[in-house]
Amino acid sequence: xxxxxxxxxxxxxxxxxxxxxxxxxxxxxxxxxxxxxxxxxxxxxxxxxxxxxxxx
Amino acid sequence: xxxxxxxxxxxxxxxxxxxxxxxxxxxxxxxxxxxxxxxxxxxxxxxxxxxxxxxxxxxxxxxxxxxxxxxxxxxxxxxxxxxxxxxxxxxxxxxxxxxxxxxxxxxxxxxxxxxxxxxxxxxxxxxxxxxxxxxxxxxxxxxxxxxxxxxxxxxxxxxxxxxxxxxxxxxxxxxxxxxxxxxxxxxxxxxxxxxxxxxxxxxxxxxxxxxxxxxxxxxxxxxxxxxxxxxxxxxxxxxxxxxxxxxxxxxxxxxxxxxxxxxxxxxxxxxxxxxxxxxxxxxxxxxxxxxxxxxxxxxxxxxxxxxxxxxxxxxxxxxxxxxxxxxxxxxxxxxxxxxxxxxxxxxxxxxxxxxxxxxxxxxxxxxxxxxxxxxxxxxxxxxxxxxxxxxxxxxxxxxxxxxxxxxxxxxxxxxxxxxxxxxxxxxxxxxxxxxxxxxxxxxxxxxxxxxxxxxxxxxxxxxxxxxxxxxxxxxxxxxx
Numbered sequence: 001x002x003x004x005x006x007x008x009x010x011x012x013x014x015x016x017x018x019x020x021x022x023x024x025x026x027x028x029x030x031x032x033x034x035x036x037x038x039x040x041x042x043x044x045x046x047x048x049x050x051x052x053x054x055x056x
Numbered sequence: 057x058x059x060x061x062x063x064x065x066x067x068x069x070x071x072x073x074x075x076x077x078x079x080x081x082x083x084x085x086x087x088x089x090x091x092x093x094x095x096x097x098x099x100x101x102x103x104x105x106x107x108x109x110x111x112x113x114x115x116x117x118x119x120x121x122x123x124x125x126x127x128x129x130x131x132x133x134x135x136x137x138x139x140x141x142x143x144x145x146x147x148x149x150x151x152x153x154x155x156x157x158x159x160x161x162x163x164x165x166x167x168x169x170x171x172x173x174x175x176x177x178x179x180x181x182x183x184x185x186x187x188x189x190x191x192x193x194x195x196x197x198x199x200x201x202x203x204x205x206x207x208x209x210x211x212x213x214x215x216x217x218x219x220x221x222x223x224x225x226x227x228x229x230x231x232x233x234x235x236x237x238x239x240x241x242x243x244x245x246x247x248x249x250x251x252x253x254x255x256x257x258x259x260x261x262x263x264x265x266x267x268x269x270x271x272x273x274x275x276x277x278x279x280x281x282x283x284x285x286x287x288x289x290x291x292x293x294x295x296x297x298x299x300x301x302x303x304x305x306x307x308x309x310x311x312x313x314x315x316x317x318x319x320x321x322x323x324x325x326x327x328x329x330x331x332x333x334x335x336x337x338x339x340x341x342x343x344x345x346x347x348x349x350x351x352x353x354x355x356x357x358x359x360x361x362x363x364x365x366x367x368x369x370x371x372x373x374x375x376x377x378x379x380x381x382x383x384x385x386x387x388x389x390x391x392x393x394x395x396x397x398x399x400x401x402x403x404x405x406x407x408x409x410x411x412x413x414x415x416x417x418x419x420x421x422x423x424x425x426x427x428x429x430x431x432x433x434x435x436x437x438x439x440x441x442x443x444x445x446x447x448x449x450x451x452x453x454x455x456x457x458x459x460x461x462x463x464x465x466x467x468x469x470x471x472x473x474x475x476x477x478x479x480x481x482x483x484x485x486x487x488x489x490x491x492x493x494x495x496x497x498x499x500x501x502x503x504x505x506x507x508x509x510x511x512x513x514x515x516x517x518x519x520x521x522x523x524x525x526x527x528x529x530x531x532x533x534x535x536x
Contacts, residue, residue: 001405005401005402005405008405012389013386015389020394020398024401024402027398027399028402030467031370031374034467034468035370035413035414037364038364038371038414038417041364043417046417048412048416050415051269052254052482052483053254054253054254054301054484054508056507056508056509056510
């Protein structure tokens with residue numbers, strides 16, 4: 001993950017310290033853990049919601 | 057007259073204006089003077105449009121004198137969160153990136169308030185890019201809670217809530233993509249409404265101040281009646297906003313005063329239960345008993361996939377926000393606070409498949425809520441799991457819950473948002489009203505949600521609760 005953050009920092013010309021790079025990497029990994037539940041349940045056949053087109 | 061204005065509401069003052077017993081000029085001057093006296097200690101406003109407000113008030117007065125009274129908002133001074141575009145008035149969204157931006161057009165909701173004759177006093181402070189629930193803003197300063205200036209006002213519409221609570225305006229518009237109207241309304245003891253997704257146009261909301269598919273233009277007001285009057289003025293289809301809904305707008309005032317006997321309410325249970333502080337739990341339970349005494353029926357309610365909501369919300373928001381900020385991240389990265397910059401950089405690394413999977417799960421959750429709302433007229437839960445935190449604690453990154461220090465933010469976002477986000481994911485309307493005070497003397501909020509476009513039901517229940525409680529009679533003590 002640190003390498004991915006470094007690559008991004010280079011592409012966007014972000015002036016990140018090593019500590020900041022590591023912090024962003026840790027943050028991203030914790031989000032990946034949160035998102036795991038979205039990939040663990042069977043959502044096949046469900047069309048992604050593209051607009052909150054609510055009806056009364 | 058000063059004291060009556062200070063404690064008064066739109067509902068009480070509008071007839072005085074209509075019958076020429078109070079002039080919009082006098083009213084506007086009262087608020088401008090009060091802002092001058094109190095804003096230095098609260099930092100609710102980041103910009104006061106003094107001359108513009110005086111000119112608009114004079115025009116409103118002339119119209120009324122000439123018999124052209126427009127309705128209950130005519131001559132009423134209000135404020136606007138600084139991420140809603142205001143023609144000719146700087147709109148910075150809490151960021152130095154937009155510090156010089158003067159929009160050429162009003163946001164539709166602002167324009168509609170002006171058409172109703174309301175007087176714009178100024179722009180209110182907010183969390184940087186609306187990305188947080190504290191309104192601790194490194195560029196525009198911290199907004200302080202009028203009930204205790206050592207505590208946060210909530211956020212991201214913290215300036216709007218503080219301005220309404222401290223009588224620095226009669227109403228305000230904010231935006232809510234995770235909590236941002238209801239959280240500060242709860243923390244400042246005012247009414248905060250997040251309408252149904254699409255009910256109020258988002259045209260003119262600064263892009264990147266909330267995920268577009270979760271964001272709502274909302275209302276902050278002193279009481280439920282005022283809230284209904286403001287929604288009435290701003291609701292309805294807008295051809296400039298492709299996400300705006302083309303559904304008829306109800307007569308919201310007709311809901312105020314209706315009985316609630318026989319209405320069924322679900323007490324929403326879920327992943328947030330474990331965080332709810334004892335004081336909040338106690339006040340919430342008393343509020344439920346109060347509504348039961350009015351004849352409402354209650355039982356516990358939930359949906360099968362409630363636990364997915366934080367992941368859906370975070371995946372959706374991160375991707376939509378990152379897309380909006382991408383150009384600024386390339387060119388203005390130094391103009392973000394480090395915390396906000398890190399959040400957006402990290403968001404750029406969210407896989408596209410995760411976003412799509414989140415939208416699948418979101419449809420599932422929306423369908424489950426629609427089923428649940430076939431059994432219940434409304435859902436109720438606390439607005440915020442804990443009492444209003446100290447500014448210093450938030451700066452240090454924690455909140456205190458029942459004497460324990462807990463990290464304020466985890467991968468689900470700010471813990472204060474967890475009771476609010478189900479209604480950003482589903483787009484269902486929700487309102488926060490004051491349901492008591494903590495031992496520290498700060499307000500606690502009761503949140504009521506309903507089916508799509510049933511803001512009338514929210515007003516009915518919230519107004520009934522307000523009628524039988526006296527929380528609104530207690531006001532913050534601010535030294536002038």
